[in-house]
Amino acid sequence: MEINLLLDKASFAKKIILLITFFAITPLTLIVCLISLVAISSTESVTTITQAEILEYPKPGVQIFASLPSDLPSISAEVIAADARPEIIYNYLAANNSPLAQYSELIVSIADNYELDYRLITAIAQKESGLCRVIPEESYNCWGWGIHSQGTLKFSSFEEGIETVSQGLRKYYIDEGYETVEQIMKKYAHPSSTTWAEGVLNYMNQMQ
Template identity: 50%
Template sequence: MKGLVLAGIFFLLAPITLATSLFSLELLGKFDARLPKSTLVSASSFIDSPKSGVRVYASLPGNLPGISGEAIASDARPYILEAYMQRYNSPLAPYAERIVKTADTYALDYKLITAIAQQESNLCKKIPPSTFNCWGWGIHSEGTLGFDSFDQGIEIVSKGLREEYLDKGYATPDEIMAKYTPLSPGSWADGVNKFLSDMEQQ
């Protein structure tokens, strides 16, 4: 039914529109024929000094208005990392940008410190109260090292990974595990590698 109504409207309006257009062109032609020759403008003078009036066809101006701008590259890593941590409801999620910047400062892969936090504390959800230690950093028989804030923890752990591990040849999770948690039978490195792989696919 709707199709019939639309078809009816089309066949009603199309002839009216066509007739109106033809009538307008005919009227315009008669109007031009009645003008005295002195008022007609030659093509050359029209180009030199355009006059206002009816112009059915006109060329486009040489300079078209437009919007110019500059694309500014943005580092997507903090947003990707934040989205990853939000997926796990991590209290570290608001610190994604800090993690990336600190990792850059110490020439680390920002995903490494995150993967270690995920292996050690389920991304900071299981840590000793008020320690802000998501990385199991400095845990020993006498207790756990605590930080004043997540910011401080990110800084100290990133610097420590660079100076005490990477700079000393412990580059892969398996190599880091030998010093970081020497009693692990391999599950620590397996977990860190899995989380690194998960973040790569993010």
């Protein structure tokens, strides 16, 4: 009898524990579920607002479609390599602190106009005046052009000097058969100069 009584008490205690556990866990479970639902709802709301803002304020140059149009425009482009020669001349002149640096595009343009190597007058200026660092005062003559015992030819600007020297190289040298730097040296440089052509060619090779 005592054993049965003890078993009944133990069974009753288990039931009490189960009931207490049930009533304790169930509210917690419901609270967790409610919090999860609220969090999911908030996330969807934020996403909707963000997309609406993007559609309302598109970035400049961007076209936004609610759905893809039936015929999207085709885009074709021809890639044209930029002329790097003015930059080559500019970098060379700037590295040598030459006042001609700002005229790099003009130098190349005029060289093309007279069908000259775009590096030629820059190399001559390096040989004759250290790229205009040592020239007669207010002469703008970086090329030793027209400088002789009777006087010095002066230009009104570097632009005029670039134009005049380029035109002269074409008219009085190349068109008369002085087509290489070595041949130009025979007429351009002092008769005693034997390294003029070598120096000019060396400077030209530095502009690659």
